[in-house]
Amino acid sequence: MEFRDLKKQYQVLKTDIDSKVQAACANAQFIGGAPVNELEKALSEYVGVKHCITCANGTDALSLAAMAWGIGEGDAVFVPDFTYFASGEIVAFEGATPIFVDVCRDTYNLDPEKLEKAIIKAKNEGKYKLRAVIAVDLFGLPADMEKIRNICDKYDLLLLEDGAQGFGGRIGDKVACSFGDISTTSFFPAKPLGCYGDGGAVFTDNDEWAELIRSYAVHGKGSSKYDNVRVGMNSRLDTVQACVLDVKFSAFKKYELEDVNKVASKYTELLTAAGAQDKGLVLPVVNDGFYSSWAQYTVQLPKGADREKIQSEMKALGIPTMIYYIKPMHCQGAFEGTDSAAAECEVTDEICTRVLSLPLDPYKSDEDVKKVVDALVELI
Numbered sequence: 001m002e003f004r005d006l007k008k009q010y011q012v013l014k015t016d017i018d019s020k021v022q023a024a025c026a027n028a029q030f031i032g033g034a035p036v037n038e039l040e041k042a043l044s045e046y047v048g049v050k051h052c053i054t055c056a057n058g059t060d061a062l063s064l065a066a067m068a069w070g071i072g073e074g075d076a077v078f079v080p081d082f083t084y085f086a087s088g089e090i091v092a093f094e095g096a097t098p099i100f101v102d103v104c105r106d107t108y109n110l111d112p113e114k115l116e117k118a119i120i121k122a123k124n125e126g127k128y129k130l131r132a133v134i135a136v137d138l139f140g141l142p143a144d145m146e147k148i149r150n151i152c153d154k155y156d157l158l159l160l161e162d163g164a165q166g167f168g169g170r171i172g173d174k175v176a177c178s179f180g181d182i183s184t185t186s187f188f189p190a191k192p193l194g195c196y197g198d199g200g201a202v203f204t205d206n207d208e209w210a211e212l213i214r215s216y217a218v219h220g221k222g223s224s225k226y227d228n229v230r231v232g233m234n235s236r237l238d239t240v241q242a243c244v245l246d247v248k249f250s251a252f253k254k255y256e257l258e259d260v261n262k263v264a265s266k267y268t269e270l271l272t273a274a275g276a277q278d279k280g281l282v283l284p285v286v287n288d289g290f291y292s293s294w295a296q297y298t299v300q301l302p303k304g305a306d307r308e309k310i311q312s313e314m315k316a317l318g319i320p321t322m323i324y325y326i327k328p329m330h331c332q333g334a335f336e337g338t339d340s341a342a343a344e345c346e347v348t349d350e351i352c353t354r355v356l357s358l359p360l361d362p363y364k365s366d367e368d369v370k371k372v373v374d375a376l377v378e379l380i
């Protein structure tokens with residue numbers, strides 16, 4: 001069994017992907033052009049945001065947002081402690097300080113109450129200029145954006161939505177990547193909407209920031225690529241990747257997003273029926289009004305379970321599993337000795353020892369899910 005079956009997906013979409021990619025090659029169109037422009041238009045329409053600027057990857061997308069806001073030395077940005085490294089890395093890369101905040105035990109997303117406490121504490125200490133909050137849509141589930149937005153407004157902070165795992169998620173009828181003042185996503189192959197290499201996108205309604213981001217992404221261009229008015233970077237989505245995404249985005253809208261939700265529901269149904277919760281397993285929660293794009297189906301093993309042993313026994317049965325994430329951000333070596341390391345995040349500390357992500361993609365059958373559930377329930 002594949003953890004995320006990109007081979008199967010390719011077999012299903014092969015005819016369309018091959019012909020689009022071959023057309024780009026035949027036209028020798030490798031940078032920019034209609035496929036990239038059309039994709040940006042389609043993505044911005046789907047998300048319901050005025051501007052979409054594609055770029056080289058989800059990390060650059062976050063960096064471009066921070067650059068547009070001029071985040072740098074002396075600034076602090078609030079970041080969940082339980083996320084992929086890039087969410088906090090880009091803050092430090094710009095010379096600012098990430099302040100890590102604990103997450104909710106059930107949704108894995110930023111805890112609004114703890115966020116407000118961390119803001120008040122940092123404000124009272126007065127060491128940093130508080131600039132922004134990065135809210136991550138972890139595992140496909142949008143963060144609690146209404147509460148987080150209210151807190152941002154109250155303390156005059158910008159909201160950056162890291163939707164790298166969240167593309168396709170929703171709260172009510174509002175779509176992920178529309179919640180931030182700037183929002184970003186990643187098209188890394190294993191994300192909910194992935195390409196065949198690296199890719200990313202930035203979303204915003206703000207004309208001025210959109211123009212700045214387009215400039216920063218092309219060496220700080222002014223009136224042209226050869227008129228450089230600021231120091232930027234080279235970050236673009238290749239034309240061939242835009243062609244792949246064109247086909248994959250259609251499938252995503254047509255059935256993949258719905259199907260991955262069905263597979264996730266099947267996991268919840270079968271695990272519940274097998275009494276997994278009575279054995280201490282914690283299942284992922286999607287609160288009322290929320291819709292997940294299910295980048296991962298992540299459970300918490302019973303307290304004290306031997307995760308390594310469970311993983312290796314499942315592997316022996318042909319079932320791959322992953323640990324997202326094994327280390328709290330504030331414990332990462334890169335932040336050792338900095339103020340970022342001082343965070344106290346008891347929920348993250350605990351769930352990092354218990355989480356296990358199960359094989360998931362829109363192409364999994366009920367039999368696949370049953371095989372995983374039977375094995376897991378037997379082992380806990």
Ligand SMILES: *Cc1c(COP(=O)(O)O)cnc(C)c1O
Pocket residue numbers: 057058059060083084086087136162164165186187188198199200
């Ligand atoms: C994958 C990911 C990123 C980075 O995306 P890349 O395209 O790999 O650079 C950032 N944030 C989160 C939460 C991610 O999962």
